[in-house]
Amino acid sequence: VVVQNANVVPDQIFAHAGCVKIVVEDSRKALAEFSNIFYSEPSKRLKLIGITGTKGKSTTAFYVKNIFEQAGFKCGLIGTIANYIGDREVKTMLTTPQSHEINSLFNEMLKEGCTHCVMEVSSHALRLNRVDYMSFTSAIFTNLTSDHMDYHKTQEHYFESKKILFDMIPSSGTVIWNSDDESGKKIVADSKAKKISYGAKKNSDVRIEKVDYDLDGTKFDLKWNENLYKAETSLVGHFNAQNAASAFAVAVANGIKPETAIEGIKTTPQVPGRFEVVAMKKKRVIVDYSHTSDSLQQALKALQHIVNNERKIYTVFGCGGDRDRTKRPIMGGIASSMSECVYVTSDNPRTEDPF
Template sequence: MKLRELCEKIEYTCLQGSMDVEIADIIYDSRKLEQGTAFVCMIGAKTDGHKYIPDAVAKKASAIVVEKEVDLAEIPAEITVISVASARKALACMSAAYFGYPARELTTIGLTGTKGKTTTTYMIKSVLEHAGKKVGLIGTIGSLAGDKKLPSKNTTPESYELHRLFREMVKEGCSHVVMEVSSQGLKLDRTAGIEFDYGVFTNLSPDHIGPAEHASFEEYMECKSLLFRQCRCGIVNADDEHVEGILKGHTCEVKTFSCEKQADLMAENIGFLQENGKLGMHFHTKGCMDCEARVHIPGRFSVYNALVTMLVCHLAGVGDEAILAALSEVQVKGRVEMVPVSDKFTLIIDYAHNEVSTRSVLTTLLEYHPKRLICVYGGGGNRSKLRRYDMGEVTGEMADLCVLTCDNPRDEEISDINNDIKVGLAKSNGKYIEIDDRKEAIRYCIENAKEGDMIVLLGKGHENYQEIKGVKYHFDEREAVAEIMEEMKKGLM
């Protein structure tokens, strides 16, 4: 593709060379430079791409994109050099052109907010698939085209990777993509140039504030708000105190959802579901949908996630009956995920692995008044001891029994990690036992469960491995539970 075609959506100044030069690929990581490529000199937190211009010259790149003054005398005349105001925005627009603007071939749904993005993206994907759509997903847990896993790194990948993923999804037959749009992704222009069909705001609370992320809460909110200047329809939580700040300067049509206020979709008569070992919520909606809804994901926050899902899918043309049927079946891997084991007690898998997320999930489960709340967890090796103290303290305070076991000990000993957790448990007088083998810890809980118990396996969530002494061993808690149940069944026969 010619450089001129790649740059059709950006403003630039050609400092030397021809815009009609052929470009084999776009590179922003100097280690991947090859002959005939265009090198985009981005400035990051740790390095400046302009330092690697000599590498681009040595590798015979065809073009170099800069945002700072450079010494043209050091760049051969046959290499085209163009200057832009923002190399990051240039990369985003050039990448979209390079991959043939794949986002235009998809219905694009982007979610931003502090909590609930991962769960809600999966819920929307599930409902759309139930309605016969093939859906791509990009987020914290990874990227999917339907059921096919696609390689990706960040929650919101770099713009080049993002458009590559979109193109893969189109090739795989996807008609929709639902993705998490992080504040960092918006700040760093990873989604620049994309006009989302639907932009969603879940909620906002202080997070990601620090030297390497956002300077202040105000900047964090400002970055989140950018999504609503690049989408056609904004879908926002009317109950969140920061909704006005999020919509400041918006250029989109706005739709609202709420549990407390007048909105386009409202939930009322909210209640807790607890049936046959399953937990969830039920509620009535009014507004653009008038119906009784059920979701088998526990907690009041699930009502908000369900409202987002219902409103997005309703606006996307899915029928109400199809939405309600799919919503009642949705489970999100590793996020308060219920594993059917018994009608008498409940077993849940959740990714919570710090004090804040653990307190949140345990608070949610206690609203269902379990006979006993039992936590199975360990701690990550080569990580802060403070996290272990905090995990011990919160679980000791809120759970009836903690079963300390193996998580990802990495280079540390399991006993050393669990000794740190015990420091926190001692602060809250928490009861505990230790079973180092995680499968055996789960077996102990299942074999000794009483009617009305809730067993929550914390820390692994969607992960399917344990990292021990530099080796990743396959371990999936769902498989472990299934094996335990089969072994128990055979033992009874």
């Protein structure tokens, strides 16, 4: 039994149970190390791709998984919506599970023939040692806006937490970063890995051009190595062109042909709860995670572009209880200024009184 505080449980209880007590300085770090050893360092036997950022992690993970499967690989996924061992879904409670749960999932993936795994990596997971001792071959940075201030307190602490992932990538690996985000270049600055940028800027390695979208999907061009690729996806919005571009970048970095990556982008199905379009007779309902002010603004901006003042936008949203209170009035202001009518729900109040 591993304990961080030697005085928490009396020695006689361990002796009576026939257990050995090991006292460590940091129980979270020890759990990551011990579970990694227990499962024989499973991440080293997978091509492990980590994705971090405020928005777009889940969608990008689904893109990456589908592209690798399009290329003939069996790929696992660990993320907010669900965990997948190949095609088998495993329910999840956290974006990034605890370290022993992750290593157990890696072990199951290997047993079922997975060669690759794509994992969403949250700032909490990086700070709380959940991915310590794991061997990532690639990492993707999506973007950085304000979030989780109830935990991080400052934007700088949030940034430094995200940066941990890119400092973990070895020189033989690749880091993919968003050149349209002001934190992109800085977050990969100290990485010894190969760097590939993506975005709309002219100097991006994977350049996004001519984005056009409606409620049926998005079409755009990708430029890579002086070649032009016509891309399309059933996912809606400029932000999903960005997510697709990052998935394209990590695919070609891992030896997948660009044409295969483009086909994988095209065949990626709608991601549950990520600007998910639900048809209801002549009406359309958009279900989107939008848990930050910036993501809500981007979702409503995309809708305004689509309806072009010809239809009214009705917004239903809420903010979880016992979490970052600072974003609530900001999100309320955005919703009211960009919608015909706003319905505010109590969401998940946790211990707060919703009334």
